[in-house]
Amino acid sequence: MSDLLLKQLALIGCRGPVITPGSTDYDRARQVWNGVADRWPAAVLRAADVDDVRKAIDVAANCNAVLAIRGGGHSLPGLSTCDGGLLLDLSQLNSGRLDISAGTVEAGGGALLRDLDGATVPSGFVVPAGVVSHTGVAGLTLGGGMGRVSRAYGLTIDSLIGVEIVTADGSVNWIDAAIDPELFWGIRGGGGNFGVITRFRFRLHQLGPVAVGHWMYPMADAQRAITGLGDLARQRPREFSVAFTLTRGGLSVTAVWVGDSRLADQMLSPFGDLAGVGEGEMGAMPFLHLQSRNDAHFAWSRRYYAKGGFWSDITGDVVDAMLQQIASAPTMDCEFYITQLGGAVADVREEDTAYSGRQAGYYWIAEPVWDDPADDERCIEWGRSAAGRLADRSIAANYVNEQSDTAIASGAYGAVKYDRLRHLKTRLDPSNLFRLNQNILPFAATPQ
Structure with missing residues (x-):
């Protein structure tokens, strides 16, 4: 298979480089963000233009080769790489x-x-x-x-x-x-x-101007702080959003305001006093700085697992479940991350896009993060177990981007949308060439 693939790639004459095992750049070219996904494609084509993309698709189809598509390489299950197939790298198409x-x-x-x-x-x-x-x-x-x-x-x-x-x-x-x-x-x-x-x-x-507040609360105050956060967030307009992260080290709260700057203190400051005075600060912040604040924590080649879902609201039982589960987290970077939704997200009707979960108030993720491969089993097991406790309290729909486990599409979209997506998949990709994703199975195809 790999010999045929390499011969076909040589024949079609791509503008971008074809990188193969033994090439000096191969180890870097095959890497993706999640260090758990350590895979070895037969070739990496770093596409120079759209024609290279078209050629890669043709070659993969003609050789019956596995085709992985890498944009940013952030697929949690490692679906932007593969073993023995063709990795189509789009990184040069970044304008x-x-x-x-x-x-x-x-x-x-x-x-x-x-x-x-x-x-x-x-x-x-x-x-x-x-x-x-x-x-x-x-x-x-x-x-x-x-x-x-x-x-x-x-x-x-x-x-x-x-x-x-x-x-x-x-x-x-x-x-x-x-x-x-x-x-x-x-x-x-x-x-x-x-x-x-x-x-x-x-x-x-x-x-316009962006104002941000960020505060830390000790674990002893986390329950009261999260409960107060939910009560306050319900009272805020759509120009406000809040997210929080719970780890063994405590609770981190980030509140963002993009409305009238004269109201920033009124909108943000109560989140610094959720359970006594939190340790932190608030004020104007360049949006580009806000967007990169998580980059180092979620660095390339660290190891990740995630499983998430939607809540209508933050209830006492989900707070209790999080606190119980985080106490047994295997590393200090294992976390629950919760972000507020609603507002403009809910303005779009559920049936207008394939995305499901428009009416959710929050999205949650159980996400262990670690660095030592020896911790893989216990971190992944914690992530699955902790997510299971929260999933019982979640609405039926789900967000396909934040899932390390695959074969979730039918449950994430629900029966009506999934059937519609299968008809679309059957029309456009009946052989399921594009299957390294949260796969929608075309009719008459069998799982691979």
């Missing part, structure tokens, strides 16, 4: 182009959030997208995309105007609400099941 007169920005399929923010924020605009700047725009967007300003401006997909996509038959097409509206519905939450996106176009949102 960002701002068109203020049109109110839009374009980002290449290999762009990172730092590329998107770098093209927009200095000019006073934003697209709501993520909380780690080295995340890929493509993977985050195709699953839905939650960010610091999603309550104000919606999910990332709610700003998506159109995409350039290369489908399994090798054709290159522009897709938007007028051109193939069913596919446009499906890519907004349906992940990478339908093709390789080489260009995204987003609608811009005006970004």
